[in-house]
Amino acid sequence: MLLIKNASGGYDGEEIVKNISFSVNEGEFFGILGPNGSGKTTLINMISGLLDLQQGKIEVAGRNIADYSKKELARKIAVLPQLTPQVFPYTVKEMVSLGRYAHHSGLFRSWTKEDEEIVQRVMRQTNILEFADTSVMEHSGGEQQRIFLAQALVQQPKVLLLDEPTNHLDLAYQKELLDLLRKSAKEKGLTVVAILHDLNLASLYCDRLLLMDEGEAKALENPDEVLSEELINSVFDTEVIKQAHSKIAKPQLHLMPSKKTWQAKKLWSIDETNLSFSTEQIVLHSDLPLKTISSGIVGAGIGWYKYFVNRHVDENYYCNDHRKEMRTYLKGRGFPPAQTVGMMTAIVLEDYSYGIYEGNGFSILVVVTASVGNAVDSSRAKPLVGPVAPGTINTWVFVNGSLTEEAFIQATITATEAKAQVLRDLAIQDRKTGTVATGTPTDSILIAATQQGKELDYAGTATELGALIGNAVYQEMKQAISKTLKRKKAAEQG
Numbered sequence: 297m298l299l300i301k302n303a304s305g306g307y308d309g310e311e312i313v314k315n316i317s318f319s320v321n322e323g324e325f326f327g328i329l330g331p332n333g334s335g336k337t338t339l340i341n342m343i344s345g346l347l348d349l350q351q352g353k354i355e356v357a358g359r360n361i362a363d364y365s366k367k368e369l370a371r372k373i374a375v376l377p378q379l380t381p382q383v384f385p386y387t388v389k390e391m392v393s394l395g396r397y398a399h400h401s402g403l404f405r406s407w408t409k410e411d412e413e414i415v416q417r418v419m420r421q422t423n424i425l426e427f428a429d430t431s432v433m434e435h436s437g438g439e440q441q442r443i444f445l446a447q448a449l450v451q452q453p454k455v456l457l458l459d460e461p462t463n464h465l466d467l468a469y470q471k472e473l474l475d476l477l478r479k480s481a482k483e484k485g486l487t488v489v490a491i492l493h494d495l496n497l498a499s500l501y502c503d504r505l506l507l508m509d510e511g512e513a514k515a516l517e518n519p520d521e522v523l524s525e526e527l528i529n530s531v532f533d534t535e536v537i538k539q540a541h542s543k544i545a546k547p548q549l550h551l552m553p554s555k556k557t558w559q560a561k562k563l564w565s566i567d568e569t570n571l572s573f574s575t576e577q578i579v580l581h582s583d584l585p586l587k588t589i590s591s592g593i594v595g596a597g598i599g600w601y602k603y604f605v606n607r608h609v610d611e612n613y614y615c616n617d618h619r620k621e622m623r624t625y626l627k628g629r630g631f632p633p634a635q636t637v638g639m640m641t642a643i644v645l646e647d648y649s650y651g652i653y654e655g656n657g658f659s660i661l662v663v664v665t666a667s668v669g670n671a672v673d674s675s676r677a678k679p680l681v682g683p684v685a686p687g688t689i690n691t692w693v694f695v696n697g698s699l700t701e702e703a704f705i706q707a708t709i710t711a712t713e714a715k716a717q718v719l720r721d722l723a724i725q726d727r728k729t730g731t732v733a734t735g736t737p738t739d740s741i742l743i744a745a746t747q748q749g750k751e752l753d754y755a756g757t758a759t760e761l762g763a764l765i766g767n768a769v770y771q772e773m774k775q776a777i778s779k780t781l782k783r784k785k786a787a788e789q790g
C-alpha cells in the first residue's frame with residue numbers, strides 16, 4: 297500500500313531524513329520509533345505530501361504521491377498531526393464533518409445520507425457522539441485528540457498517518473484508540489502508520505517497527521527484534537530491561553532508573569532475627585523487598601515481597617476460594633497482601649526446622665515445615681478427586697546474594713532434588729503404590745534473594761550456591777520430617 301524508496305528530505309536544503317526505504321502492507325499497523333529530533337515527523341510530512349522529497353520516491357497504492365492531486369491524495373491519506381491544529385469555534389460534529397471534504401467534488405455539493413451515516417458511526421466509535429453539538433473549544437486536549445482522529449477517519453483513507461496519537465490521552469483512551477486503530481487495520485484493511493513514543497504500546501499494537509536514529513533507519517523488523525536491549529540502549533542511550541508481557545507473547549521494556557535512586561545505601565542481609573514463630577504462623581519480615589519466585593497461595597510467581605507467611609490451618613480447612621480467604625487473613629493480621637507471599641500448612645508449626653548456612657561471600661537461610669502423611673511418588677501420581685488430605689512440605693530458601701533468573705529456577709530444582717532424597721533416606725512411602733515417595737500433593741516452595749552483594753549466576757549442584765542449597769534443604773527437611781513423625785508416633789502411643 298505504501299512504498300518509500302531511498303527517500304531523503306528536510307528543510308531549507310538540509311537533509312534530515314536520510315535515504316530511507318521500507319514498504320507497509322495493506323492492513324498493517326506500522327510503528328515509527330526514535331529519539332526526539334530523529335526525523336520521525338519529517339518522514340510523516342514527506343509521506344503525507346506536506347514536505348517535498350529531496351531524493352527518492354514515495355508511492356501510495358502503486359502511484360507516486362507527486363502524481364496525485366491534493367484532493368485525490370486526501371482520499372488516500374489522512375493525517376492526525378502531533379499538535380492539535382488550531383481550534384475554531386465549530387461544533388464537534390462540524391469539525392468531524394470537515395473530514396468528508398475530500399469526498400465532495402463541487403463546492404456546493406450537498407451533504408448526503410452516506411456522509412451523515414459515516415460521521416455518526418465514527419463519532420460513536422471514537423466516543424464523542426455524546427458531545428456532538430458542543431463547541432470543540434470547550435474540550436480537553438484528550439477529547440480534542442479524539443475529535444481530530446474522528447475527522448481523519450471520516451475521510452475514509454486507505455492510509456492513516458498518526459504523529460504521537462496517544463499524547464494527551466489517559467490510560468483507558470490510549471487503549472481504546474489503539475484498539476480501534478488495530479481493529480480498523482485488521483477488519484477494514486486500513487494501513488496505519490503511527491509515530492509512538494511509548495515503546496511498550498508500540499510492542500503491543502504494531503506488526504512491525506521502524507527505529508530511526510539521526511534521520512536514518514536503524515532497524516526495521518517485528519517488535520521482538522527491534523525492542524532489543526542492545527538496540528534501545530544504544531539509540532536512546534538509556535538502560536532498559538526486556539521481559540515478556542505476562543499474558544501475551546509481546547516484549548515489554550522496563551526502564552532502569554539511575555542506580556542512585558533505587559539502590560540501598562548499604563549492604564543488608566536476612567538472618568534468623570527476621571524470623572518469628574507462633575502456633576498460628578511462621579513469618580519472615582524483610583525491611584526491603586526480596587526478589588522471589590514462589591508457588592504461594594498469595595504472591596505466586598515472580599515478584600518482590602517483604603513478608604513471608606506460613607500459616608497454620610486446621611486439618612479440615614476447606615474453602616472454595618482459598619486465595620481470597622488467605623488475602624483476608626493476611627490483611628486482618630497487618631500483612632499487606634501485595635507485599636506478602638502466603639502459604640498454608642496443617643502441621644503443628646513447632647515442628648519447623650531452620651538453619652543459616654554460610655557460603656563464600658554469601659549465605660542462605662532455609663526454613664522448612666513438613667508433614668508426609670499423604671506422601672506421593674510423583675512418577676506414579678494420579679490426579680486427586682475431592683478434598684485433598686492434609687500434608688504439605690513448605691520449603692523457604694532465602695539467599696543473601698544476587699541471583700540471575702536462571703539461578704532462581706535452578707535453586708528450585710536443587711531444593712526439590714534434596715527433598716526427594718530426604719524422603720528416600722527416611723523411607724517415606726506412597727501408601728497407594730507402596731513405592732518411595734517424592735513429595736506430597738500440595739508442596740510449596742519459595743526462593744527469595746536480597747539481590748545485593750555477591751553475583752550468583754547459577755544454582756545447580758555444580759556450584760557453591762547449589763551445593764549449599766542442596767545440603768541445607770536436606771538437613772532442615774530431614775529434621776522437620778523427623779519432628780513431625782516423632783510427634784505422630786507419640787500421639788499414636790497415646
Ligand SMILES: Nc1ncnc2c1ncn2[C@@H]1O[C@H](COP(=O)(O)OP(=O)(O)OP(=O)(O)O)[C@@H](O)[C@H]1O
Nearest residue numbers: 307308312330331332333334335336337338339378
Ligand atoms: N519546519 C522545520 N524547519 C527546520 N527544521 C526543522 C523543522 N521541523 C523540524 N526541524 C528539524 O528537523 C529535525 C527532526 O525533527 P522532527 O520533528 O522530524 O523529529 P522527530 O523525530 O519527530 O522529533 P520529536 O520526537 O521531538 O517529535 C530536528 O532537528 C528539527 O529541529
